[in-house]
Amino acid sequence: MTKYIRDFIIEDNIRLNTEYFILNIRSEEALPDMYPGQFVEIKVENTDGVFLRRPISIYGIDREKQTINLLIQKAGKGTTKLAQHKQGDKLNIIFPLGNSFTAPERKGKVLLVGGGVGVAPLPFLAEYLVDKGMEVEFLLGFRNSDLLVDLKNFEKYGKVNLSTDNGTAGEKGTVMDNSVLKEELLPFVKVYTCGPNIMMKAVAAFVEARGIECEASLENTMACGIGACLCCIQETIHGNVRVCIEGPVFNTKELIW
Amino acid sequence: MVNTEVNIGGGLKFKNPVSTASGCFGYGYEYDDFIDVGRLGAIFVKGTTGSKREGNPYPRMAETASGMLNSVGLQNKGVDHFIKEIYPRVKDYNTHIIVNVSGSTVDEYVEVTEKLSDLEKIPAIELNISCPNVREGGMVFGTHCPSAMMVTREVRKAWKRSLIVKLSPNVTSIHEFAKAVEGEGADSISLINTLLGMAIDAKTRRPVLATVTGGLSGPAVKPVALRMVWQAYHAVKIPIIGLGGIMNATDAIEFMLAGATAIQLGTANFIDPTVSVKVIEGIEAYCREHGITDVNELTGGMISD
Numbered sequence: 001m002t003k004y005i006r007d008f009i010i011e012d013n014i015r016l017n018t019e020y021f022i023l024n025i026r027s028e029e030a031l032p033d034m035y036p037g038q039f040v041e042i043k044v045e046n047t048d049g050v051f052l053r054r055p056i057s058i059y060g061i062d063r064e065k066q067t068i069n070l071l072i073q074k075a076g077k078g079t080t081k082l083a084q085h086k087q088g089d090k091l092n093i094i095f096p097l098g099n100s101f102t103a104p105e106r107k108g109k110v111l112l113v114g115g116g117v118g119v120a121p122l123p124f125l126a127e128y129l130v131d132k133g134m135e136v137e138f139l140l141g142f143r144n145s146d147l148l149v150d151l152k153n154f155e156k157y158g159k160v161n162l163s164t165d166n167g168t169a170g171e172k173g174t175v176m177d178n179s180v181l182k183e184e185l186l187p188f189v190k191v192y193t194c195g196p197n198i199m200m201k202a203v204a205a206f207v208e209a210r211g212i213e214c215e216a217s218l219e220n221t222m223a224c225g226i227g228a229c230l231c232c233i234q235e236t237i238h239g240n241v242r243v244c245i246e247g248p249v250f251n252t253k254e255l256i257w
Numbered sequence: 258m259v260n261t262e263v264n265i266g267g268g269l270k271f272k273n274p275v276s277t278a279s280g281c282f283g284y285g286y287e288y289d290d291f292i293d294v295g296r297l298g299a300i301f302v303k304g305t306t307g308s309k310r311e312g313n314p315y316p317r318m319a320e321t322a323s324g325m326l327n328s329v330g331l332q333n334k335g336v337d338h339f340i341k342e343i344y345p346r347v348k349d350y351n352t353h354i355i356v357n358v359s360g361s362t363v364d365e366y367v368e369v370t371e372k373l374s375d376l377e378k379i380p381a382i383e384l385n386i387s388c389p390n391v392r393e394g395g396m397v398f399g400t401h402c403p404s405a406m407m408v409t410r411e412v413r414k415a416w417k418r419s420l421i422v423k424l425s426p427n428v429t430s431i432h433e434f435a436k437a438v439e440g441e442g443a444d445s446i447s448l449i450n451t452l453l454g455m456a457i458d459a460k461t462r463r464p465v466l467a468t469v470t471g472g473l474s475g476p477a478v479k480p481v482a483l484r485m486v487w488q489a490y491h492a493v494k495i496p497i498i499g500l501g502g503i504m505n506a507t508d509a510i511e512f513m514l515a516g517a518t519a520i521q522l523g524t525a526n527f528i529d530p531t532v533s534v535k536v537i538e539g540i541e542a543y544c545r546e547h548g549i550t551d552v553n554e555l556t557g558g559m560i561s562d
Contacts, residue, residue: 002290003290005291005530051528053527228287228288231327240332
């Protein structure tokens with residue numbers, strides 16, 4: 001897949017809560033094909049202590065408007081700077097990067113499990129899977145009700161099951177404690193997960209043990225994002241591979257984690 | 258018109274002084290979507306060893322003030338894989354493909370070199386005696402002068418084309434190493450490789466890199482690199498390829514003024530995959546603006562009043 005470097009214009013910067021915001025960015029030229037799970041690398045301008053680009057998952061795209069939505073968590077200096085951008089500002093983007101999630105071989109119900117900012121690639125994935133005739137259900141975990149994202153963007157594709165650590169929204173506990181995993185797992189033909197490693201590992205172990213295929217999208221510290229530097233390595237049954245090229249999406253059976 | 262051709266020694270000429278550093282530009286094709294890599298003076302491909310190496314465990318990278326630390330550790334699929342799978346893909350680029358030769362032992366360096374000798378379209382090798390991220394070999398050769406001389410001597414016997422030796426900055430007197438490898442038959446030297454550094458996460462009280470230490474690159478190292486190029490320039494007669502934190506044409510010109518005949522772009526490629534072409538164009542523009550008709554006039558052109 002061809003990669004591009006291009007300036008985008010910020011159309012909107014929507015603050016969701018104290019940590020999360022959505023950047024809606026527009027390209028002057030038509031967007032190339034992009035697939036769920038892929039990411040972009042954003043250049044952060046003039047920020048002390050920020051040297052490298054920031055890899056951010058694609059939250060959604062609008063081909064007609066030539067826009068990409070990015071759901072971002074303020075985690076450090078780079079993302080804090082991005083949060084301050086205003087409508088009309090320019091961002092230099094390298095995209096689309098990485099591989100993508102794959103649809104199950106047979107039609108049926110799929111579960112998309114996200115934790116924190118790891119929910120970012122899931123609406124785009126849901127759109128893709130619904131288009132392929134799948135029935136989508138979400139299981140989303142957040143620390144508390146103050147840190148929820150816009151759930152309507154998920155609900156339009158399928159039922160949303162919610163967990164928060166303190167029980168202020170949805171069920172109390174982690175996604176692993178959610179009743180959807182206990183009662184209704186067997187109908188799912190495939191499970192997708194993105195979030196903290198500890199969560200993804202638990203999800204993968206649980207569903208693999210029940211013979212269900214699982215794909216995880218990994219986060220990793222990256223430098224180039226285009227396969228040149230070999231910094232963002234994941235150990236797999238095929239050896240050390242680049243998360244930016246061979247990933248970020250992996251069949252969890254291939255991971256040594 | 259500005260003459261941009263530079264002579265690297267051992268019969269090797271670059272059509273312009275701009276090349277890309279080993280480990281920072283993959284095998285060239287990673288950048289095909291962004292630029293015509295054929296415009297480069299040369300591409301120095303990833304460090305290549307005798308057999309496949311998985312490199313160091315994750316995490317291998319830490320962002321630092323104006324730079325980054327890496328501890329990749331020469332991950333590569335080995336010289337046989339390079340010859341069979343990669344060489345056919347890169348040999349017809351309209352630029353020189355130079356292989357960075359790495360190893361743990363002198364025998365491994367020689368083995369890789371001998372195998373590469375059969376490849377017609379590899380006009381030069383860059384002998385990597387300066388990788389800070391492998392436990393054996395690498396920098397051990399580059400920080401001990403007699404070892405640097407020995408490995409250069411043995412590889413020189415096995416390699417008839419242009420031989421570039423990449424020096425480590427993790428030494429007290431860079432000029433001694435420059436002179437020593439010149440004496441053993443190096444056609445040119447490239448410097449600097451990364452500076453040994455480390456990072457600690459105060460929150461967790463743990464090292465950021467799995468290997469604790471790693472190699473520092475980026476603009477943070479530029480003044481050190483520039484100084485070492487200048488010192489080496491006054492110590493040797495062979496051409497110098499300068500690198501270390503070059504981010505734009507002005508940086509590149511500074512390295513040439515300090516004594517470099519050509520330059521390599523490393524970490525800059527990670528932030529702007531088109532930077533190499535911008536530097537080629539920027540150097541030409543500088544020459545035109547300053548009435549310089551031959552880019553070689555820049556080399557060692559720093560004015561000391």
